[in-house]
Amino acid sequence: MAAETLTAVRSIVRQSQDIVATRTYRPPCDVCVECDVRKQAVCAALDDSELGALQAIMTSTKLETHRTLVDQGQPRNRVYTLTSGMLRLYTMLPDGRRQITAFLLPGDYLGLGDEDVHDQTAEAVVDCSLCGFTVGEMEKLMDRYPRLRQRLHQMTRIALRQARDSQMILGRLAPVEKVASFLLVLSARAAEHGGALNPVHLPMTRTDIADYLGLTIETVSRSFTKLRVQGLIRLPDAHQVDIVDRRALTAVAGIEAR
Amino acid sequence: MAAETLTAVRSIVRQSQDIVATRTYRPPCDVCVECDVRKQAVCAALDDSELGALQAIMTSTKLETHRTLVDQGQPRNRVYTLTSGMLRLYTMLPDGRRQITAFLLPGDYLGLGDEDVHDQTAEAVVDCSLCGFTVGEMEKLMDRYPRLRQRLHQMTRIALRQARDSQMILGRLAPVEKVASFLLVLSARAAEHGGALNPVHLPMTRTDIADYLGLTIETVSRSFTKLRVQGLIRLPDAHQVDIVDRRALTAVAGIEAR
């Protein structure tokens, strides 16, 4: 196994990325009210009149493609809401093997961990915008607005559900089934987040998909090809998937009813 | 694939189990105060004086080995705290493939889902005792005691962390590594729950372990044998594992630092 090589390569990449990872600034006055993810993020728990309290402790952050937002092992000082772009969350083994546990979409919350250090690394798949809060101030705010804590609890439960779905996908599905489910899940989530169901956009690389599904890039690629040849999807380009036959794709995914 | 056979067999087993799944009764007065899991379960959030409120809405339940407590798809009326025994939580595909997502130990909470139906089946690995609460009454109680909700939120975060660790194990570890991590995790959890670190008790079958780790029983068995032959563990019997060389076992697990 070429694990050492992998680690070496990745740590080199890491160094160049960490120099300037984020740019932070105070937001203008009424950003929150007209925010794109107002209805999906934690802030959905607050009405417009309460939103000021959240905005008061919030800082906006931009994160460029491939930059690291938080690193596995770093102290957990801040939590975030993703407002645009996509993040990948992953854990890495000492020998360089990587498991992506989730892709975060706009509205998703980063910092659902329970410990004082981050147990995962979060990186930008594409350019991202985020709202940041210090853990302490967010705690205070949740004490003041119980609905905020309730909403965060709900988001944690949803994340748990997604993680458990992913356990099924990782443990019991064959490669083509994994890729088919991946596409369907992404399509459904895009729709939930206010996007379209059908042309599924995959901003991440094949390597990311492989590290999410517990496969190699070659197997991911071959699975895409199989689905394309069978006429279930079209692939205008590597990052754009047109679901031609959703019913058949669902059957392949092995999920059937859901 | 002999999936149809599997389904058939399992549904027959199911029928015989569902006839009388649980026996329920009102608990005597001061059960909660001197409960074994008083310090680990949700109730840890309440002090002795507040415990009465919880006890008032609680019903004790016994569940015999292999009985089903809740079924994937059933309405989610009640939630539970496991007080003794062990539960397996799993999702099943229409074709009979099964993925166990968690083994619940005493103190663990069942019902962290977010929907009005259970997304998983919960079965007794061995005889179990549980405290049951209706969802509605638990909700009311959490409104009254915010610390209770906070505690449940924390337990959800811990479950999420465990699910994500499991994603890594399922997606990126080799069979022997999977089994090694499984043993270490179980050992650590037993210790957390007030048990001993070392002789690890495995009440579940090899089939359960296989369905948890995304393997077949044969591969699980062979992995145990490998670890035994290498002198890392001893196997007095199939359900008892003596960890001889914890350091080496950790190295095999690929986790190394944690």
Add this chain to the structure above:
DNA sequence: CGTATGATTGATTAGAATCAAGCTCTGTGG
């Protein structure tokens, strides 16, 4: 004591990882 269930071990097969080219697209510099 025979039967059933679960666990282990062995032989064979299927399929995903690995190894190894190509290919496509993008961006760069001559």
Add this chain to the structure above:
DNA sequence: CCACAGAGCTTGATTCTAATCAATCATACG
């Protein structure tokens, strides 16, 4: 403008490993 380089993706050939198929063994139970 085109040649070239590089990264990411796809495809092909080969290897290796876990699944499958098939006994055998161990233990509990009627």
